Amino acid sequence: MTNGLRERKKAKTRAAIRDHALRLFEERGYAATTVDQIADAAEVSPSTFFRYFPTKEDVILVDDVDEVLLGAIRAQPAGVPPIEAIRRAMREVFDAMSPEAWEFERRRQRLVLIVPELRMRMLQQMTGAIDLMAGVIAERAGRPDGDFAARVTAGAAVGAMLSVLPTGHIDGVQPADFQRVEQALTLLQNGLPLD
Incomplete structure (x- = not known):
């Protein structure tokens, strides 16, 4: 074979x-x-x-989009600032998702929201997501793995994204939700102005 x-x-x-x-x-x-x-x-x-x-949890919690997203961040031009690279990569990845992929993601997220053990484990996985993103940010900036500034940047980006994704509605994540993610990342990139 x-x-x-x-x-x-x-x-x-x-x-x-x-x-x-x-x-x-x-x-x-x-x-x-x-x-x-x-x-x-x-x-x-x-x-x-x-x-x-x-x-059994991993059937739902393993996110196939993560690796694609990390690759898209890594592929952004060298001069693009980290938050902008994340925003651009997310747009590329999510724009390319088929309706079937979005439906699967909606159903997957719905289960995470309604099953307490899945929700708890997903929150625990956030540290791993920050680690992965920090590694790519450090790599793009020519910094060593484990770089403090890269980790803080990744944590801020993940926090900004989580703050605007729906947590209470039962239908799960929808394509339109990523417009809010883009807005959150743009706000972060602009220094979080409150005026």
């Missing part, structure tokens, strides 16, 4: 697991759905499930 075919087969299996898990969580509830049920619906073994997702 060629490497390309193998990778496509793996991506198809991973997508099937996620699709069936999401459907089962919506139909039966998160707590009532087992890994065995997800594996059975996706026609894989439980051990195959765990090769793709270390835990």
Whole structure:
């Protein structure tokens, strides 16, 4: 089997697991759905499930957009300031998302909002998101990994984004919500003027 075919087969299996898990969580509830049920619906073994997702939570919490976004930030021209690079990268990534990808993201975010253990774990993952973004910011600026200023910049950007994303409405994230994210990042980039 060629490497390309193998990778496509793996991506198809991973997508099937996620699709069936999401459907089962919506139909039966998160707590009532087992890994065995997800594996059975996706026609894989439980051990195959765990090769793709270390835990049941990860089926929902692993965000495929993160790596794409980090790559888009990394690809911004060298002279673009960090917050502007994040804003531009987000626009590129989210503009390129298909309606199906947005629907999956909406459903995924809805589950995170209504399942307390998912919501708690997602909040814990924010530190990891800040670490990843700080690494890219430091890399773009020619600073060492773990640079304090890069980490503070990443934390401020993530905080600005979180402050405007919907947390209370049950429909989850919508494409229009990212206009507010762009506005928040622009405000941050401009020094947070309050006048």
